Amino acid sequence: DTGVSQNPRHKITKRGQNVTFRCDPISEHNRLYWYRQTLGQGPEFLTYFQNEAQLEKSRLLSDRFSAERPKGSFSTLEIQRTEQGDSAMYLCASSPDPRDHYGYTFGSGTRLTVV
Amino acid sequence: GNSVTQMEGPVTLSEEAFLTINCTYTATGYPSLFWYVQYPGEGLQLLLKATKADDKGSNKGFEATYRKETTSFHLEKGSVQVSDSAVYFCALNSGGSNYKLTFGKGTLLTVNP
Numbered sequence: 595d596t597g598v599s600q601n602p603r604h605k606i607t608k609r610g611q612n613v614t615f616r617c618d619p620i621s622e623h624n625r626l627y628w629y630r631q632t633l634g635q636g637p638e639f640l641t642y643f644q645n646e647a648q649l650e651k652s653r654l655l656s657d658r659f660s661a662e663r664p665k666g667s668f669s670t671l672e673i674q675r676t677e678q679g680d681s682a683m684y685l686c687a688s689s690p691d692p693r694d695h696y697g698y699t700f701g702s703g704t705r706l707t708v709v
Numbered sequence: 710g711n712s713v714t715q716m717e718g719p720v721t722l723s724e725e726a727f728l729t730i731n732c733t734y735t736a737t738g739y740p741s742l743f744w745y746v747q748y749p750g751e752g753l754q755l756l757l758k759a760t761k762a763d764d765k766g767s768n769k770g771f772e773a774t775y776r777k778e779t780t781s782f783h784l785e786k787g788s789v790q791v792s793d794s795a796v797y798f799c800a801l802n803s804g805g806s807n808y809k810l811t812f813g814k815g816t817l818l819t820v821n822p
Contacts, residue, residue, distance in 0.1 A: 598752070627809065636713070636798050636812030637753070650809070685752065689808065698808075700752035 598701035615704045619688030631683040715813035730784040732799035740801040742782040
């Protein structure tokens, strides 16, 4: 297993279009997290899953955002009716156990540009 | 709420210089503290951590000590290398069941030969 994989690496879309990102975590990790990172800022928590259950969503996650993790494996993050303010790096991380922090592994991210 | 304040960058040093990147935090309870590093084009990597007061985290020559009295977790390295050029993020987790992280804004370090 080569770590957390995110696709695509880059996405350019027109305002108003829908986009979907995918995250494949490390296979034995039951926790999966999404963060958003804008230019010059640190990552901000969006949501997390334990297995297939979405247990918390940040207020940053507006109604246009939805995340799923069917069968507790890969996860998707969809943004509907994209806005220019959605332009950011979207990071995924996975963890086998919240107490084992060295297992909290980030992917390389998907960079979204809304034009 | 929780917050992390990092020293503004960018920081530019010559090889073998001493590095300090300041980090202070505000949190409820007893947070765990972390430093992450992000090399160009790569994901965040955990550099070191400390889970209670007076703990010292260390890795690859970097160190940081959890100071509860000053709510600080400053990153230091005695002799930087060109390969240390990256963005460094201070972060905390204040506990609870979700184990989400609160990050600082990051500090860009450039080391010149």
